[in-house]
Amino acid sequence: MLRSTSAKTLVFRRYQTTSYTFQRIPTLEDIRTNGSNFSGLFSNKAVKQLWFDRGNELVKNLNQAMAQTNTVLDREYSFAALAELSMNNPELAEVYKNASSSTSLIYFFSSIRPLSKRQDKAIRRVGYEEMFKTPGDGFGNKPKDPALVDWINQSFGSVRELRNLIINSARGLKGDGTVWLVAESTMSEEFLNKSTFTNPMYHNLALVNTYNGTMISDGERSGQVKRMKDLLAKLQREEENNARRKDAYKARQEQEIKVEEEEGEKKAEVEDAKEKPTDTSDLQLGTVEKAEFDVAFLNKRLIPLLAIDASPRNYLIDYGVFGKQAYLENVWECIDWEVVSRRLPPRAKQVITM
Template sequence: MLRTARAQVLAALPGRRAFTHTAVRGQVSGASSRSSGSDEQALLLEKVQLPQIDRLNAFKAAGAGIPGLLSQHVLEDVWSRQLESNLGQLKEAIVQSTSNNYLDCFDSANSSIDRGADSSNKIINQYRDLLQKISNKFDDDESYLFDLTASIYNLFYFLSSLKANPANTVAKASASALLASPGEAVANAPSNEVFVSLINKSFGSMDEFLTLLSDSANSIKGNGYTWLIYKHIENSVTFSKLGHLSILNTYNNGLPHTFTSNRVSSGRDFENKKLNKNYESEKFSSNKIPSMEDADALNSLNFTFTPLLAIGSNPAFYLRDYGVYGKQQYINNVISCIDWDIVNDRIPSKK
């Protein structure tokens, strides 16, 4: 029975030679009394799938990369080969994890797959649930699992927001590109009136928004993403007018979320209560003016960051097509390929 349970787990991880029998043995130890649990784990592992982007699949089938942005070779590498490798390692890391409930994130009965904010691809919500669960544990041993999950999550928000723009030039730039004067903001801009109004409210004007988006992406050195996020108070009609757009940079496998803000603030509240028994009653006293630190903490607690768009600045995305000096041209091409209808659809409903 032990061999049967081990075979079921391994069957869910095809081609993973690095998967050790020791790790499997640790997961299925006592299988003679828990064979049903192993069966359930094997079935859940089959549900851990990659998010699908129909447009990218069509580009891949056509063999032309993303016209006006990425060659077929680069697209095959970053969207197919690397993702398939990451998926295999992700399943391996889930099985070897000390936690036994991560697979629940991929069970439709438990996963928040109907969350409207990520309706463009429901599978990506399962990855978000997994990231949140790992973040809330604060377990250094889970960092590898976190990085694998975040790499898939971030790449989805980058590539799923793009469309073709054959008018762009995809070629290696010379060193003279570093001396070129900054040009005007890329012409590609959203047309939805409500979305444009939100951009103007958040950034002042469309030109300022597109310039900030470009400059933020170009400022990243090494691996990272530039995000357009919708900062809002979740499930609040009263404060819906406070919702606005922001641009932020994350590095390596960082996320544009505030998963841990509640736990950090809760810990601060706990310490304050121990030192001052009257802390709870004085916290919002009318004669107590909060400090900037207090205001910032409260702001982090109240607001939710919903990702709308990511621009990947990893050298792997542009070096082979644009060369060492072509990062700015690559970023210009990315912005010109953004499908703003997809981005706008990710703004959560205020109903």
């Protein structure tokens, strides 16, 4: 489970070094040992390049970045926690990049499993003619956990609709990107701290896209929409104030022509008004409803349940340049719904939603 740790900071004392190694997934280790394919999705060559080679390269780059910045941790952190700790520090950009990419890679491969021999499909390269075909609507892999199915139905309408949304969202990603299925809390930690509730309440499932190897981070995105709305409102107020100052300046110039003896004093007033505009709008109190919104519905928690890597490197090896649709359809068939169910937080049905 990924949780926000943004309140903590990295320690820059050289008394202990930390070296990361990449995670081992038994199923993928067996594939490498046996020289077999990831049934229904990847060839052995693709598994080697996408998991083993890329994973080891990311960890190598991460360790180098930490050594170059003299980064020392006060304790052992997961890749996800390390990424959250470093995301707001420009000096640790390479640490964040490699830790975040490692997290996304692990989440993707731990969310899927090979098909059985009975279910196995041939992995084939797709030609340009595939672009003119209507995508198939049939699929076999469906979650069996009643709680998960009910949650999906409540959030998306049906499992079929969730599949369509995931595939279409992934198809729309250009370049390196991941589609995440997440559980979203309905109220912020700030609100919970002031209420009788002690833990976030999760009510809704949602899809979130990330780009360039970045992972899901509720600490990074919390309140972004409101901050952008507030910034836009402030810019609009500044434009209105500038227009009023220009009108006032023009009127004063006309007055100065008529009253030359007061020219020096009035010019000083104009320059002072231009340099120090008066804006009292920020001092005005908002409504009770706005205050409740600010407190109750910001900084929501997100728990990632499933990651679908839609990057070109994942389908070019086995499916070719026209094979993204075929790759995504095969990914769906390989989703391990038992893993997704284990990641589900406790669900709260009777809650306030927006």
